Amino acid sequence: MTDLDLLLHLPLDEIHGTALYDTTDARRNGVVHAAATLTDPEFGLCLELTGNRDCYVELPVLGDVAAASEALTLMMWIKPLAVEKNLCLLQMPDPFAGPDRIWAFSLKRLADGELMLLAFDGVTAKGSGISDSIYDVRIKTRDFEWMHVAWVRARNGDVRAYLNGISASDLQSQRSNFEWQSAAPDGSVASKQPGMLARSTPISEQIGDAFVGRMAQFRVYKRALSAEEINWDMEADRPVAYRYRITHPLDFVLENRDADPTLFMDDHPDGQKMYLRVQNVSSAELHLVPLLSDVPSADNCHFELTFRPGAIAPGELAKITLEGNPPDWKVGYKTWTSPTDGDSLYFLCTKPGPIPKAGLILGLEHVQADFRYGTRSTLVDFGYRNLQSGGGETVAGGTQQNLNLVNHLGRRNIPLHVGFAGSNVLLNNSGRSQTPLRLRVTNVVPDQALFDDARPRPGSGVMRFDANSQFILSFDEAEGTDWALTTPDKLGAIEVRYDKGKVGEQSPMAQRIAGSQQKPWQWLLDLADFQLEPGEYLEIRLDNVSATGAYGHSNLYLDYRNIPGYWDGRFTCVIDKAPFAWVDNRVGIGVTPPSAELDVKGTIKADNLFISRRPPLSPMQLEAGWQIADEQKPQYMVDALGMVHLFGQAFYQLPTNWPEKEEWLRKWQNCLTLPGLCAPGPNRQLRFPNRVQCVIAGSPTPTQIWSLLYLNGDPLRSASLGVSINSVFSQAMLNAMYQVHVFLDGITYPVAG
Numbered sequence: 083m084t085d086l087d088l089l090l091h092l093p094l095d096e097i098h099g100t101a102l103y104d105t106t107d108a109r110r111n112g113v114v115h116a117a118a119t120l121t122d123p124e125f126g127l128c129l130e131l132t133g134n135r136d137c138y139v140e141l142p143v144l145g146d147v148a149a150a151s152e153a154l155t156l157m158m159w160i161k162p163l164a165v166e167k168n169l170c171l172l173q174m175p176d177p178f179a180g181p182d183r184i185w186a187f188s189l190k191r192l193a194d195g196e197l198m199l200l201a202f203d204g205v206t207a208k209g210s211g212i213s214d215s216i217y218d219v220r221i222k223t224r225d226f227e228w229m230h231v232a233w234v235r236a237r238n239g240d241v242r243a244y245l246n247g248i249s250a251s252d253l254q255s256q257r258s259n260f261e262w263q264s265a266a267p268d269g270s271v272a273s274k275q276p277g278m279l280a281r282s283t284p285i286s287e288q289i290g291d292a293f294v295g296r297m298a299q300f301r302v303y304k305r306a307l308s309a310e311e312i313n314w315d316m317e318a319d320r321p322v323a324y325r326y327r328i329t330h331p332l333d334f335v336l337e338n339r340d341a342d343p344t345l346f347m348d349d350h351p352d353g354q355k356m357y358l359r360v361q362n363v364s365s366a367e368l369h370l371v372p373l374l375s376d377v378p379s380a381d382n383c384h385f386e387l388t389f390r391p392g393a394i395a396p397g398e399l400a401k402i403t404l405e406g407n408p409p410d411w412k413v414g415y416k417t418w419t420s421p422t423d424g425d426s427l428y429f430l431c432t433k434p435g436p437i438p439k440a441g442l443i444l445g446l447e448h449v450q451a452d453f454r455y456g457t458r459s460t461l462v463d464f465g466y467r468n469l470q471s472g473g474g475e476t477v478a479g480g481t482q483q484n485l486n487l488v489n490h491l492g493r494r495n496i497p498l499h500v501g502f503a504g505s506n507v508l509l510n511n512s513g514r515s516q517t518p519l520r521l522r523v524t525n526v527v528p529d530q531a532l533f534d535d536a537r538p539r540p541g542s543g544v545m546r547f548d549a550n551s552q553f554i555l556s557f558d559e560a561e562g563t564d565w566a567l568t569t570p571d572k573l574g575a576i577e578v579r580y581d582k583g584k585v586g587e588q589s590p591m592a593q594r595i596a597g598s599q600q601k602p603w604q605w606l607l608d609l610a611d612f613q614l615e616p617g618e619y620l621e622i623r624l625d626n627v628s629a630t631g632a633y634g635h636s637n638l639y640l641d642y643r644n645i646p647g648y649w650d651g652r653f654t655c656v657i658d659k660a661p662f663a664w665v666d667n668r669v670g671i672g673v674t675p676p677s678a679e680l681d682v683k684g685t686i687k688a689d690n691l692f693i694s695r696r697p698p699l700s701p702m703q704l705e706a707g708w709q710i711a712d713e714q715k716p717q718y719m720v721d722a723l724g725m726v727h728l729f730g731q732a733f734y735q736l737p738t739n740w741p742e743k744e745e746w747l748r749k750w751q752n753c754l755t756l757p758g759l760c761a762p763g764p765n766r767q768l769r770f771p772n773r774v775q776c777v778i779a780g781s782p783t784p785t786q787i788w789s790l791l792y793l794n795g796d797p798l799r800s801a802s803l804g805v806s807i808n809s810v811f812s813q814a815m816l817n818a819m820y821q822v823h824v825f826l827d828g829i830t831y832p833v834a835g
Contacts (some may be wrong), residue, residue: 089144089154090302093118095127096516102129102139102454110142117280122296125159125228126321133164133294141174144302147636148177153306156187157232157244158279159319165191168200170290171231171297174277176203178237183209186282187233188290197221199243199250201233202289208263214243219474221245227366229297230316234306236240242306243645247313249431330481331364332437334464336387343483345393345451348490353398353450355405358387358429360466361441362419370434378414378428385429386465386480391418391567393460393487396449399425424463456550456644457489492647498545499524500640500653503621509663509674513572515566517663517674518627521639521655523553524619547609550644553580555622557638559597564632567657570597577625578605582612587624588711592622606777618795629659697721701727702803703755708732716754716826720833726760728829735821747816750792753824754803761801761834768793768831774805779822793831 091105094111097119102112116137120130131137148154154177162169168190176183186202195217202211221745232244243250250257266708279300280293297318307315327801337343345354362368370384380386399415414428429444503520527543555578557567567573574596581589590608597603607622614620629636640653663674670676672683709732710716716730732753737743761767773791792804805824 087303088301089147089304090142090300092139094129094139094298094300094756100227104142110144112142112279116139117244120296122228122329125161125296128159128161128296128298130394131293133292135281135292137292138277138281139297141279144174144177148302148304151177151237151304153234153236155232155234155303155307156301157230157312157314157315157814158300159228159298159316160189160228160293160295161228161258161297162189162292162293163190167294168198168290169281169293169295170282171293172279173282173289179203184283185235186289187231188282189231190290193685194613195221197245199231199233199245200290201235201241201243202262203239204262208261209277210296211239211260211262213258213260214250214255215251215258216245216253216255219472221253230319232307232316236306244309244312247316248308251308253811321584330479331362331366331368331477332464332466332469332479333361333363333481334483335359336462336464336483336485342486343486344486346488346490347457349453353401353448356446356449358385358444358446359441360385360437360444360464362437362439366798368437368477369429369470369472370437371468371470372434373430373468376412376430376432377714378412378430380416380428381467381730382469383414383428383430384434384466386463387427387429388424388463388465389426390424390460390462391421391552392452392455393462393485394425394493395450395452398448399427401448402427402451403447405447408444411444451487453489453491455487457650458487459548460485460487475631489644492649494649495527496642496645496651497527497640499526500654500655502655505664507660507662507664508567508627508655509670510561510629510631510633510659510661511672513568513628513630515663515674516575516628517665518626519627519638519657521622521624521638521640522619523614525614526618527616545614546646547612548644548646549610551570551609551646552608553609553620553622553642554641555592555624555638556602556641556645559602564634565636566631566637566780567636567659568628568630570603570771572628572630573597573603573755575626575628576603576605578607578622579625579830580607580620580622582614582618582620585621589623631658633659633661635659688737702728702730704732705752705754707815708734708753711823714827718756718760720760722831726756726831726833728825728826732824732826736820736822738820740817743819744816747819750806752802752804756801756803758801759833762793762831766794766834770829773825773829775823775825776819777823779818779820791829 088106089108090110092102094102094106094310096103097114100113100115102114104110104112108714116128116134117131117139119127122128124266129139147682156172158171160171164204168188170186170188171188173184176185182205183203188200188202190198190200192198197216199214199216199651200211203209230246234242234244245253270513279297282289301619320794326767335343336356338345338356339355345356348354373382375382399417402413402415404411404413410429410433412432412433414430416426416428418424427446464482464483465478467478469477471477500521500523503522506519508519509516525543525545527545554789557573558565559570559573560566561569570749574594576596578592579585579589580592592607595604595606636657636659638655638657641650642652642656643650661672663670663676665675668676668679668681670681670683673681697719699719702718704710704716711731714729714731716728718729718731719727721727734751734753737746770791770793792806794802803824807824
């Protein structure tokens with residue numbers, strides 16, 4: 083068979099205006115009338131016909147090319163949606179018998195499942211026909227589904243009909259001849275009408291009503307094709323997903339109680355409970371057949387579930403049982419004996435019958451994962467055998483599924499803090515600008531036990547990693563969403579380095595794994611030679627990071643895997659996609675990196691704006707008992723934009739007498755006074771956390787306490803800064819406390835106005 087034999091091929095899957103394109107070099111396009119394409123869940127893109135006479139496809143004229151041949155082969159995929167109706171599939175001028183005669187082909191499905199393929203020829207008003215009535219059990223037991231029909235019509239009048247690539251003569255069928263009579267006026271000329279899919283010109287009950295259903299892949303060849311050649315085209319025209327479903331009628335999923343294909347590794351003696359769900363995804367009826375023995379084995383079973391070596395813990399396969407011990411099911415097993423083998427479970431139904439439409443669910447208890455190799459992904463094979471279709475055909479096959487093995491050994495909460503060191507803001511300008519980000523992973527276990535700590539730190543507090551330990555970085559990247567950081571191609575340009583302490587150019591580079599439709603871009607950080615002392619951190623530097631899409635937040639994810647003593651888990655850090663960038667204490671609006679404290683690209687518009695050199699600093703008044711700390715005199719200034727900036731440090735020497743110290747610590751204490759022009763507003767209070775520290779005897783560094791620095795103001799009088807000590811301390815800590823420090827550098831706020 084050569085391409086020259088193919089006169090016409092209309093895929094019927096795409097409409098261009100009103101044209102249905104022909105894929106042959108001749109470009110004999112069809113014309114659609116009132117029909118539309120849709121995506122069928124089984125077959126994919128196809129043409130939908132409504133059954134109205136104005137809904138059809140006008141075929142091109144095949145002309146002398148068809149007339150010169152000795153036979154024509156016509157074929158198509160169809161899904162009829164009507165019962166007990168004679169549906170016309172095709173009518174065309176007879177290329178062999180002159181201008182007054184037609185061919186027509188139709189299909190009728192009876193209520194009992196019998197299928198009739200009918201071929202007509204004659205003039206418009208009357209003629210003869212051949213009917214192939216197929217009552218084969220393989221056809222009758224199936225619901226309405228996609229089917230492939232073909233006719234080979236020879237010049238001498240011979241007709242061969244094919245259903246799903248099988249000749250009607252090879253199925254249980256009966257052929258008969260008949261005469262037909264049209265209701266149309268006698269003498270009308272059919273050949274003056276174009277060929278048509280889905281309707282006929284004569285109004286005849288025998289030729290059929292307008293087709294209701296779906297059509298795809300209409301072909302016409304200028305010779306008689308063999309059954310093998312028809313099968314080639316039939317298979318070639320199936321969509322890949324449909325071919326897979328036909329050849330894999332059973333699907334399965336192995337999942338936990340949260341409907342997640344994940345098996346956790348923990349130290350629970352009973353293991354995990356998993357569920358095997360088996361679904362018939364074909365439209366055919368499938369039966370579990372009776373077996374000779376009730377003892378499951380490789381050959382004597384209906385289903386087999388096979389795990390890769392190292393997925394199930396040694397000695398644990400034999401402990402797996404069926405939930406509730408159902409009387410109709412038996413389970414057996416075989417452990418792997420070589421690396422190419424696997425751990426297999428065999429499932430046998432002692433009361434066979436049809437697989438329910440809703441599927442089967444088998445609960446598996448005492449499933450114990452092998453934790454020796456850490457968190458990973460593995461494959462599980464599902465095989466099925468000793469099944470039959472409703473027509474008695476043997477059904478066997480198999481498929482696979484990914485299964486995640488996830489570490490749940492040790493403590494659930496890991497003592498790590500993950501956050502950005504510096505800015506988390508990216509200039510969102512369609513990915514034209516790139517900004518580095520720095521992430522820090524800090525061991526937050528204290529280096530010594532705290533007073534009255536109800537939850538003592540674990541062991542030495544050292545976070546140790548082994549050869550299987552990993553950090554995995556990823557981003558939100560779903561295209562077309564507001565929360566995606568950028569496009570996948572720009573994500574692929576990101577480079578990641580990491581090191582204990584500050585990252586340098588010689589620091590290790592993370593392994594970059596390309597993204598796909600199933601997985602995002604990922605960066606793997608190998609932690610085999612790392613450990614973090616209490617307070618130490620791992621810095622992660624991300625270069626070539628850009629943002630696109632809508633302004634707002636996007637997530638960066640840090641997954642941690644196989645950290646000894648802790649469950650696997652994930653940290654989420656928020657990246658801000660904004661119209662400005664903040665880099666090294668500089669702000670760039672529309673530009674990055676900024677070249678000054680404020681770098682603006684574009685025009686600034688303001689009702690009243692005065693910019694000059696930095697105004698002189700003015701001193702603040704210290705309240706009684708407060709002193710200047712480290713020669714950092716408390717001062718303030720008000721800039722041209724009406725922002726107050728505070729500088730300096732102060733401290734208070736606490737009384738040594740306990741009653742006086744207690745009274746001082748329990749009350750609000752004013753420390754500094756500013757003029758009324760620095761007030762934030764009438765009766766308004768601002769709070770500045772993390773600005774107060776206490777010095778405790780015996781401690782090498784000041785202790786950050788849960789305290790606030792308050793600013794109270796009234797523009798008619800003055801503004802005052804005060805300290806409120808609101809942490810709960812042990813008596814030992816209070817006795818050892820002897821100084822309170824206040825830090826003002828970096829405090830900025832707008833004045834009232």
